[in-house]
Amino acid sequence: MRNKSKTTALFLALILVLFSFTGCAQANTINRKAIVHAIGLDWEDGKYVATLEYFTPKGGGEQPIDLTNSNSDIVKGEGITIGNAIDSATYPEGKIPFYAQSSVMVIGRELAETGMDKVVDFINFDIDFQVNTEVFIADGKASEIISGDVDLGVLPGETIERIHEVYTTKGMMLDVEYYQFVNYFYNSFLAAGIPLIDASVKNEDGQKKDGSSSEKEAEPQKTLEYLGTQVVKGKKATGQLSLDQTRGVLFLSDAVDSTNVDTVLPNGEPLAVNIVLSETIVKPVYNGSDDIIFNIRINNVINLREYRPQSLQFKNKEELKKIGDAVSKVIRQECESAWNALMNEQQADILGYGNRLRSAYPGLTDWLEKNWENHLPDVKYDLTIDNRFE
Amino acid sequence: MGPMLTKGMRMNRITIAPYQLFCVFFLGRALTSMLYSPTMVGAVNPTGSIIGMLIGACVQLALLIPMFLLLKNNDGEEFHNILLKSTGKSGFVIAVLYLIYYMMVAVAVACEMSYFMANFTRDYDMIFYLLVISGVALYVAKYGLQTIVRVGFVLFIILVLSIVVIGLAGVSHMNIYNLKPLTDNCWNEIFDGFFRYSSANMEMMLLPVLAPFVKTCVRGTRKAAILAVGVTTLFSTYIMFFSATVLGQYMEKVAYPYFMTLASINLFGMRRMDVLQIYLWLAIAVVKVALFFFVAVHIGKSMAPSGRRKPVFWILAVVMLGTALAIGCSLHYFSALSLIVRNVWVLGFLIAFIPAVILICGAVKRRKKDAQ
Numbered sequence: 001m002r003n004k005s006k007t008t009a010l011f012l013a014l015i016l017v018l019f020s021f022t023g024c025a026q027a028n029t030i031n032r033k034a035i036v037h038a039i040g041l042d043w044e045d046g047k048y049v050a051t052l053e054y055f056t057p058k059g060g061g062e063q064p065i066d067l068t069n070s071n072s073d074i075v076k077g078e079g080i081t082i083g084n085a086i087d088s089a090t091y092p093e094g095k096i097p098f099y100a101q102s103s104v105m106v107i108g109r110e111l112a113e114t115g116m117d118k119v120v121d122f123i124n125f126d127i128d129f130q131v132n133t134e135v136f137i138a139d140g141k142a143s144e145i146i147s148g149d150v151d152l153g154v155l156p157g158e159t160i161e162r163i164h165e166v167y168t169t170k171g172m173m174l175d176v177e178y179y180q181f182v183n184y185f186y187n188s189f190l191a192a193g194i195p196l197i198d199a200s201v202k203n204e205d206g207q208k209k210d211g212s213s214s215e216k217e218a219e220p221q222k223t224l225e226y227l228g229t230q231v232v233k234g235k236k237a238t239g240q241l242s243l244d245q246t247r248g249v250l251f252l253s254d255a256v257d258s259t260n261v262d263t264v265l266p267n268g269e270p271l272a273v274n275i276v277l278s279e280t281i282v283k284p285v286y287n288g289s290d291d292i293i294f295n296i297r298i299n300n301v302i303n304l305r306e307y308r309p310q311s312l313q314f315k316n317k318e319e320l321k322k323i324g325d326a327v328s329k330v331i332r333q334e335c336e337s338a339w340n341a342l343m344n345e346q347q348a349d350i351l352g353y354g355n356r357l358r359s360a361y362p363g364l365t366d367w368l369e370k371n372w373e374n375h376l377p378d379v380k381y382d383l384t385i386d387n388r389f390e
Numbered sequence: 391m392g393p394m395l396t397k398g399m400r401m402n403r404i405t406i407a408p409y410q411l412f413c414v415f416f417l418g419r420a421l422t423s424m425l426y427s428p429t430m431v432g433a434v435n436p437t438g439s440i441i442g443m444l445i446g447a448c449v450q451l452a453l454l455i456p457m458f459l460l461l462k463n464n465d466g467e468e469f470h471n472i473l474l475k476s477t478g479k480s481g482f483v484i485a486v487l488y489l490i491y492y493m494m495v496a497v498a499v500a501c502e503m504s505y506f507m508a509n510f511t512r513d514y515d516m517i518f519y520l521l522v523i524s525g526v527a528l529y530v531a532k533y534g535l536q537t538i539v540r541v542g543f544v545l546f547i548i549l550v551l552s553i554v555v556i557g558l559a560g561v562s563h564m565n566i567y568n569l570k571p572l573t574d575n576c577w578n579e580i581f582d583g584f585f586r587y588s589s590a591n592m593e594m595m596l597l598p599v600l601a602p603f604v605k606t607c608v609r610g611t612r613k614a615a616i617l618a619v620g621v622t623t624l625f626s627t628y629i630m631f632f633s634a635t636v637l638g639q640y641m642e643k644v645a646y647p648y649f650m651t652l653a654s655i656n657l658f659g660m661r662r663m664d665v666l667q668i669y670l671w672l673a674i675a676v677v678k679v680a681l682f683f684f685v686a687v688h689i690g691k692s693m694a695p696s697g698r699r700k701p702v703f704w705i706l707a708v709v710m711l712g713t714a715l716a717i718g719c720s721l722h723y724f725s726a727l728s729l730i731v732r733n734v735w736v737l738g739f740l741i742a743f744i745p746a747v748i749l750i751c752g753a754v755k756r757r758k759k760d761a762q
Contacts (some may be wrong), residue, residue, distance in 0.1 A: 131654050184638075187638070355568065365573045365574075
């Protein structure tokens with residue numbers, strides 16, 4: 001009798017469990033989902049414009065995926081809210097957006113300058129959105145980046161992500177995921193830096209058919225161009241930093257693991273080194289609100305990459321010192337340029353130095369929230385660069 | 391009042407090992423820490439919270455002293471018997487208080503987990519998850535304490551492994567400068583952390599009822615409890631530190647910071663750690679609900695006259711399910727329930743004050759007896 005009731009209970013439990021299987025209830029088939037790789041958001045004529053790139057393999061089953069064509073579709077929609085714009089992009093296709101695989105988000109310049117708080121508000125309430133999505137700002141429209149005109153291979157979103165990975169690994173681009181951006185966004189005394197990209201036109205010769213030259217005008221092909229860093233201060237995009245300044249920012253914020261430095265020696269010889277390891281130590285010193293100084297020490301481990309040695313006894317101390325000085329000069333110029341642009345001109349702390357000061361002097365928390373931005377031009381720094389050869 | 395169960399009756403009782411007790415205590419407390427929500431209980435300063443937790447652990451251990459003494463003086467005795475022996479008829483009322491609290495905790499955990507699941511999966515609504523959690527928990531509780539602790543042990547191993555993996559993945563995402571230091575209002579921040587931590591230690595309430603089940607009785611129970619307080623405190627501080635250093639200011643704006651932290655990190659390209667964890671947390675919630683429900687049923691049965699104990703399980707099951715469905719439909723009632731369940735004064739009253747009163751009553755009775 002006891003065994004019978006146990007069996008009955010087990011049987012009932014199994015039936016209950018079956019209801020949780022999607023086959024018995026609401027089915028979410030994969031072809032009904034728009035597996036979004038890249039999202040572009042713009043603000044045009046008082047409306048939000050959403051551009052989504054989602055995966056649609058051209059092939060399947062016995063037919064292999066066609067690698068010569070893009071395997072994604074790009075849809076565009078507009079609306080009075082961001083959610084409305086996204087829905088109007090995907091619903092006519094009969095699809096529901098699925099963001100779990102989204103890796104790239106591009107925000108158009110106009111939207112970034114109008115205010116990014118709406119973007120943050122939308123994403124914060126949409127739990128599907130991947131918070132480690134890479135964020136970019138387009139110099140023009142995001143829809144021009146996430147576009148079939150841009151030569152980005154079979155999966156444009158993934159290609160952008162890979163380009164970004166190469167640039168960040170080589171210490172040339174800020175690595176900003178959404179949750180990192182939002183941390184700075186909500187911080188009242190810091191600013192955020194976001195990679196700035198653009199789709200630039202590259203003219204190519206028209207394809208020749210049957211040996212005869214084509215009279216048709218070459219269709220301009222676009223490629224992705226990385227321009228530097230967009231500064232977002234007070235929830236809006238403000239100034240920009242060049243590529244060199246961006247690397248200066250990376251050095252100053254200890255975000256460079258490895259990078260290549262190319263320069264020309266005083267004697268005219270080209271020099272290329274690979275910094276295989278870089279570490280930046282920052283020590284803030286507070287002696288009153290008018291006397292804040294950051295002691296910055298950059299320690300590099302260097303490999304020579306392209307150089308013609310001057311003496312037979314290669315790697316003699318004097319020669320290495322010249323090389324080290326040349327590398328230090330480049331890094332110092334980039335750091336100084338970045339510092340001037342951020343602290344003096346734009347008064348935007350994207351380096352996170354306010355946080356470092358707060359950690360070292362916790363009592364300054366309230367003061368920082370009220371006064372840090374205005375005090376940035378008065379903040380000083382002392383930069384030391386130390387190179388060691390491998 | 392129900393009959394008194396004698397020590398001899400323990401011979402046939404199911405026993406559990408102290409480490410199993412520790413595992414279920416850890417799971418229950420860990421779940422509370424992982425589901426910390428600044429939007430529901432209010433944002434805290436992470437540094438203040440961590441310091442508050444460490445102080446809270448010491449206070450918690452101090453508050454457990456009366457309980458440990460009570461269990462030592464009544465080694466192996468059922469809690470219901472101890473209450474009746476020491477306080478007479480009021481023991482029945484006290485037992486009912488504990489029973490009601492255990493039921494409230496079971497309902498609160500089921501509702502909290504259902505709310506979380508409904509919000510983060512969006513496949514089904516809260517009622518569905520309430521039914522699933524309650525149903526499975528009742529099924530597990532029906533099989534008894536050994537089933538609960540054995541399942542708990544397996545989940546404990548899985549949770550520990552996942553914490554190690556997540557820790558490894560999260561190291562590169564942590565930024566110590568994101569951790570907000572104490573402000574000028576530091577004492578309030580520390581007290582806030584202390585009260586929030588202390589008000590969530592519901593598992594210690596299970597000690598007097600579960601102690602007789604533990605193989606080595608008081609010694610094993612005491613060890614398990616002390617270890618549980620220490621380890622869960624460390625785990626809670628780790629979670630707070632981890633979330634704060636990864637998310638920074640974003641932590642104050644999200645509903646479930648630790649969950650969001652899992653969504654932010656990746657290990658060798660493996661993303662969506664949050665999805666891997668969500669069903670583990672659901673299973674842990676089921677074990678926690680089952681444990682509190684089992685304890686409530688055990689007290690209920692010991693208060694019922696023999697021959698009328700069988701329906702106790704089903705009556706309490708209906709009460710729990712009905713209450714969970716009613717409260718689950720209204721966040722207003724859920725907040726009110728949470729206010730009682732997660733109340734440091736209620737916990738202090740039940741964990742420390744009542745055992746202290748029972749000890750005093752017992753000492754007074756012994757003195758009177760000796761005087762006679």
